[in-house]
Amino acid sequence: MAETVRRTSGQTVVNDMEALRQRARELLDAGTVQVIIGYANGSNRRVRPFFARRPEDLERLILDDRCVLNLAVYLRKPEVKALGKAAVIATPPLLRSILQLAAENHYQESEAVFLALDSAGNVLELSSAEQIAGVLGSLPGSTGQDACVPSADRMPALSAGSTDRQARFAFWKQEFERCIRCYACRAACPMCYCEQCLVDSNQPQWIPVAAHSIGNLEWHISRAMHLAGRCVNCGACSEACPAGIPLNLVNQFLADRIQQEFGQKAGTSAKLDYALSVFSGSDRETFIK
Amino acid sequence: MSETRSLRKQSIPSLLEKLEQNGQRIIAPQPAGPSGTPWFTDLDRERHIDLEQMTAVSPKSGLFPVVEEILRFRKDGKQVVIEGDKVKVQPTVLFGLRPCDARGLRILESIFQEGEPDVFLRERRAATTVVAFSCTAADPDCFCTSVGGGPGDTEGSDLLLSAIDDDHFLVEIVTPKGKELVELGAGLFEPAKESEQTKVLAAVPVRFPIADVLTKLPALFNLESFWQEQSLACLGCSTCAFVCPICSCFDLEDEADLKCGSRLRCWDSCGQRLFTLHASGHNPRSVQSQRWRQRVMHKFSYLPERGRKARGSAPAEGSTSLLGCVGCGRCSRSCPVDMNLIERLTAIAESDL
Numbered sequence: 001m002a003e004t005v006r007r008t009s010g011q012t013v014v015n016d017m018e019a020l021r022q023r024a025r026e027l028l029d030a031g032t033v034q035v036i037i038g039y040a041n042g043s044n045r046r047v048r049p050f051f052a053r054r055p056e057d058l059e060r061l062i063l064d065d066r067c068v069l070n071l072a073v074y075l076r077k078p079e080v081k082a083l084g085k086a087a088v089i090a091t092p093p094l095l096r097s098i099l100q101l102a103a104e105n106h107y108q109e110s111e112a113v114f115l116a117l118d119s120a121g122n123v124l125e126l127s128s129a130e131q132i133a134g135v136l137g138s139l140p141g142s143t144g145q146d147a148c149v150p151s152a153d154r155m156p157a158l159s160a161g162s163t164d165r166q167a168r169f170a171f172w173k174q175e176f177e178r179c180i181r182c183y184a185c186r187a188a189c190p191m192c193y194c195e196q197c198l199v200d201s202n203q204p205q206w207i208p209v210a211a212h213s214i215g216n217l218e219w220h221i222s223r224a225m226h227l228a229g230r231c232v233n234c235g236a237c238s239e240a241c242p243a244g245i246p247l248n249l250v251n252q253f254l255a256d257r258i259q260q261e262f263g264q265k266a267g268t269s270a271k272l273d274y275a276l277s278v279f280s281g282s283d284r285e286t287f288i289k
Numbered sequence: 290m291s292e293t294r295s296l297r298k299q300s301i302p303s304l305l306e307k308l309e310q311n312g313q314r315i316i317a318p319q320p321a322g323p324s325g326t327p328w329f330t331d332l333d334r335e336r337h338i339d340l341e342q343m344t345a346v347s348p349k350s351g352l353f354p355v356v357e358e359i360l361r362f363r364k365d366g367k368q369v370v371i372e373g374d375k376v377k378v379q380p381t382v383l384f385g386l387r388p389c390d391a392r393g394l395r396i397l398e399s400i401f402q403e404g405e406p407d408v409f410l411r412e413r414r415a416a417t418t419v420v421a422f423s424c425t426a427a428d429p430d431c432f433c434t435s436v437g438g439g440p441g442d443t444e445g446s447d448l449l450l451s452a453i454d455d456d457h458f459l460v461e462i463v464t465p466k467g468k469e470l471v472e473l474g475a476g477l478f479e480p481a482k483e484s485e486q487t488k489v490l491a492a493v494p495v496r497f498p499i500a501d502v503l504t505k506l507p508a509l510f511n512l513e514s515f516w517q518e519q520s521l522a523c524l525g526c527s528t529c530a531f532v533c534p535i536c537s538c539f540d541l542e543d544e545a546d547l548k549c550g551s552r553l554r555c556w557d558s559c560g561q562r563l564f565t566l567h568a569s570g571h572n573p574r575s576v577q578s579q580r581w582r583q584r585v586m587h588k589f590s591y592l593p594e595r596g597r598k599a600r601g602s603a604p605a606e607g608s609t610s611l612l613g614c615v616g617c618g619r620c621s622r623s624c625p626v627d628m629n630l631i632e633r634l635t636a637i638a639e640s641d642l
Contacts, residue, residue: 042627042629043429043430043621043627043629043631043632044428044429044430044621044629046627047627048522048626048627048628049522049626050522051521051522069625069626073524074522077577078576079517079520079521079576079577079578080521175322178321178322178328180346180355180531180556181355181555181556182526182527182528182530182531182558183526183527183561184524184526184527184528184625186526187524187525187526187527188524188526188625200563208542208544209540209542209555210356210542210544210553210555211355211356211555211556212356215356236625239625240524240526240528240625242345242346242528242531242532242623243322243328243345243346244321244322244323244324244326244345245322246322246323
């Protein structure tokens with residue numbers, strides 16, 4: 001189980017993992033990077049992020065469909081940055097995040113190296129947003145719903161197509177009741193990079209900090225709106241939530257609406273204007289003209 | 290052993306009904322959300338109490354709510370009137386806890402009663418009866434036996450129910466409050482026979498030597514590289530603190546308009562950057578490794594030390610009487626980056642400094 005790579009066809013390939021490790025070893029040996037950020041087997045059948053700094057560490061690297069945590073969050077962590085330049089074992093959701101971060105000027109050219117597998121099992125070494133954008137669509141697992149992530153397909157009443165607003169509101173009200181405001185959703189999100197989050201501001205206090213019904217509703221609406229047009233649907237927020245709230249569905253809903261209204265999708269290009277703050281003469285709304 | 294009774298498993302619904310009729314609020318683990326993971330909530334109509342899976346979040350909210358109003362204030366001319374001397378609590382049964390959870394409530398109580406006793410927690414505890422169930426199964430994240438507890442431990446419970454066969458529980462009456470509850474359920478409890486005293490308990494191996502953890506921690510404090518390595522993957526998400534039965538840090542928040550408002554006590558966590566951020570901009574715990582160190586030191590060094598001072602006596606070597614951990618394993622299960630606590634405490638016990 002340890003050495004498997006998920007393919008769209010469902011087949012698993014052990015040799016591909018060896019190819020990834022080999023390329024990682026070359027990068028470490030050549031001094032191109034000082035750390036490989038990937039996944040390893042953790043405790044009790046869980047996976048964990050893994051920081052390989054010596055060639056012998058590389059044996060522990062794995063990649064399978066349990067690897068949902070978005071490793072892009074580590075590119076902003078001071079202790080990880082202090083290790084030196086990183087190569088990251090990349091999944092399509094991670095690469096989408098990098099593209100969106102680049103679009104927001106939060107990923108600098110060649111800041112890190114990304115190692116991904118193409119559908120033939122070849123290792124791709126990517127470091128610029130252009131390179132990522134060029135290959136992303138052809139990578140295995142880059143289209144369709146990502147495994148492990150709660151999907152709207154399993155909850156038809158919640159999909160963007162459903163018009164039953166009351167049912168949706170009742171569902172989310174109930175879900176948000178369980179929120180304990182730990183902000184694990186924020187910590188696990190690569191797009192939540194603000195030095196000071198709006199909920200951490202107390203002058204003014206934009207939204208209530210307390211985990212009561214109104215506070216939770218305001219937090220989740222704010223979180224969703226701040227990610228509208230920016231979320232790449234990696235599912236890390238839902239994975240991290242200790243209360244099991246399928247948070248990414250809210251973001252997915254907004255992502256679908258943004259695509260309908262503005263014809264754009266986060267994580268597809270490094271040259272993407274923020275849909276909700278850019279004025280275009282061709283906008284359908286007339287109030288601003 | 291304390292006074293005992295026998296209770297048939299099929300009598301549980303009738304017992305709950307009797308308690309409700311008596312005006313008791315019942316909080317029990319019930320499936321919630323799309324995943325169906327049990328959650329401590331008010332007993333609903335479905336009454337699907339899940340005693341098998343462990344809840345993601347501990348039952349500490351029964352005594353220490355996620356949000357609690359501690360006072361109200363309003364402007365009356367040029368005066369500010371403060372109202373907040375009354376604690377309103379309803380008689381409550383916390384039902385379906387595990388022995389580790391019950392023990393956690395005991396520790397939570399001692400933390401809140403240190404110095405000036407906390408009236409909110411005290412009143413809530415006084416109105417609460419804790420009904421725990423011995424564990425018949427444990428998973429590899431459980432380590433109660435490494436920190437002074439056990440799958441059939443009675444500490445913190447008012448009543449402890451333990452399976453003796455497929456149809457019966459042995460009921461241990463631990464406190465007078467437990468006895469009152471048994472009296473409320475009169476007719477359902479029967480005398481326990483001699484042959485019905487052997488509890489079926491989970492085997493929970495000792496995972497690490499706690500005495501070594503306690504002895505080695507003070508010297509490890511300044512070894513920054515050690516804490517950095519332990520917490521390299523830590524996202525600072527605070528899940529560990531929020532699911533923990535003992536973590537008790539809180540934040541005081543005022544919610545007010547121009548005329549009146551209320552002061553709320555809300556759960557907080559030392560894992561957050563904001564927790565120690567000063568108004569000047571300085572942060573004494575500026576990186577995550579320092580926050581992780583704080584979490585470990587607080588539970589396994591500062592709390593035992595404070596307990597020792599409070600008792601004014603020299604502790605027995607490796608005493609586990611006031612640890613900030615009961616080994617429920619929730620932090621390990623919930624951590625999105627698998628920072629397994631047993632693994633980290635083992636590394637501390639094995640460190641050679």
